[in-house]
Amino acid sequence: MRIKSLAFLASTILLTSCSGTISTAKKEYQITKTAALKSDWIFDSREWQFTDHTLIGVGGPMHWGIIESKKKLPKNFEINFKVNLVKESLFEIMLNLEQEKYIRTYLYTIEKSIIIGKGVYHKDSDAYGKRGGPSLLKKPMQLENNKWYAVKIRVENNQLYFAVDNETFLEYSLEKNNLRQQGKLGFITNGEAHLTDLVIKSL
Incomplete structure (x- = not known):
């Protein structure tokens, strides 16, 4: 009986600790x-x-369309999806x-690059300097x-891996470069973007 009680308590603690993550x-x-x-x-x-199984975002050059998760990402996670920058x-x-x-x-079509930066x-506010930020690493x-x-x-063990089409990728250390190690997820578009097959999982 004591073992069952301990197992129940442990599972309750685990569920509670994970409930704040996506x-x-x-x-x-x-x-x-x-x-x-x-x-x-x-x-x-x-x-x-x-x-139609598609997440559609619409924004503009002066006002970006932003969506933000209510829960935090896990400490170690993987995100996969397909995106179309329509406009x-x-x-x-x-x-x-x-x-x-x-x-x-x-992904930035003007510079023809994928980029990691601080934001x-x-x-x-839509004022200049209140959204976005400097680039830290980019690849054409x-x-x-x-x-x-x-x-x-x-993101695993504070190492960020960002890939597009399994061909172009960037890797960056969160800890060494003083980047945020926990928080929420969001998406931004300055035109129109379509997302499908979004999957977020813990590692």
Whole structure:
């Protein structure tokens, strides 16, 4: 009886400790219906919606369309999805967003590159310097509008791996470069972006 009680207590502690994260070691997180989007994410319905198994974001050069998860990413995680930059130049994955700071991982058609950078995000301001931030590492890639790209992001033991189409990739140490090691997930577009097959899992 004592063993059963201890096992129950341990499982309760485990569930409680994981409840603040997007996924747990036993579960992958996916957006499968609009209800999940509304319950798990913070967004303006004029900017982001989920339809026909596709997450669609709309923004503009002066006001980026942003969606932010309500829960934190796990300490070690992997994110996979496909994205199409339908209009304009920027699609950004916000990693470890906390206290208005985050890690920028993004596809940028103007520079024809994938990039890792430091970011800031002030919810109530579109002013220059209140969103985005400096680039830290980049690699050239022939990015185009109206084309689907497979994105993989992995953070394990404070090492960030960011790949597009399993061909172009960047690796960066969070700890050595003083980047955020925990926080929420978000997506940004300055035009129109479509996402499908989003899967977030603990490692």
